[in-house]
Amino acid sequence: MTAAGLPAGQSWSIGAVLARLKPDFPEVTISKIRFLETEGLITPERTPAGYRQFSPADIERLRFVLTAQRDHYLPLKVIKDQLDARSRGLEPATPSPRLPRSLGIAIGPDTTEVGVDTHLRMTRVELLAASGLTTEQLRDVESFGLVSIGAGGWYGAEAAQIAAAAAELFAAGLEARHLRPLRTAADREAAMISQMVSAQARQKDPDARERAEAMAAQLAGTVLRLHATLVRAGLRRDLSG
Structure with missing residues (x-):
């Protein structure tokens, strides 16, 4: 048995993997799993006919990725770096559980x-x-x-x-x-980000939506950091005067 309780040496199809993950990650889809493979976070084997076969290690990596996204809002590049560190026997530092309140x-x-x-x-x-x-x-x-x-x-x-x-x-x-102004500002920021990723989302390949969502999440984080910095700068200016 592996650390996740999966039989060593066994492999699963993408549909079987989805069924295993759904109870803990209800929003995961086959398209999402394919997208994570495209981004290099998992590398399932292929049968001679071209079908994906996921090992217990692949499933553990998927759980790690999905948990990091759900619980810590980490971008894929950071998650990939953490996976690479784990594969080299290192234990990456656990990120702060979520952003500041x-x-x-x-x-x-x-x-x-x-x-x-x-x-x-x-x-x-x-x-x-x-x-x-x-x-x-x-x-x-x-x-x-x-x-x-x-x-x-x-x-x-x-x-x-x-x-x-x-x-x-x-x-x-x-x-x-x-x-009300907070809602108006949030709607404007969301519309701006949606427009920025709209071209990506309209692409024909099946992973386009996943890439657009990942891009939107990263842009949203950047916009929020900028917003928070501007608010802090404004407070310092007002309170120091």
């Missing part, structure tokens, strides 16, 4: 804070209890388009993160109307 909310759901996976479903009562918002505050946040109820009448993890952040800002004295 102020940026984690903007990037996406931080499951270490909400205590659930990214497929969280919450009722309105549960969202109010988890976030600390009052009924009136949640109504205001919804009216400004920051939080919306999803399909089936549930609130998702992103809604929980936004609601929790809004509650902190309200406690500091901010009003709901002050959040």
Whole structure:
């Protein structure tokens, strides 16, 4: 048995690998696995007929990659460097679990804070209890388009993160109307990034969407770092004056 509990010497098809990964990584697809192979993060063997055959080591690498993306938002280049270090017997330093809290909310759901996976479903009562918002505050946040109820009448993890952040800002004295510019700025940044990767996403090959999503994630991280730096610079300027 391998460290992951897989029989040594056995191999699996891409469909079987997908079935093994789905319970822990519901958003993984065959296209995603092929994309990671194209990027050199995994190198499955091929049968004489050209079909991929994944070893236990390939599956462990896939789990490492998917976990690093989901839990730490690491770019593929960093993940590849870590895999290369592991293959040479080194143990790369564990990255900080997610970005600083102020940026984690903007990037996406931080499951270490909400205590659930990214497929969280919450009722309105549960969202109010988890976030600390009052009924009136949640109504205001919804009216400004920051939080919306999803399909089936549930609130998702992103809604929980936004609601929790809004509650902190309200406690500091901010009003709901002050959040509207934040939503407008976020929409503009998202539109800008979408436009930047649109040509990549329209390409015909099956991995185009995965490459576009990876590129968008990296650009989003860059935009957020720039945004945070500009905010810090502005605070220093205002508070020192």
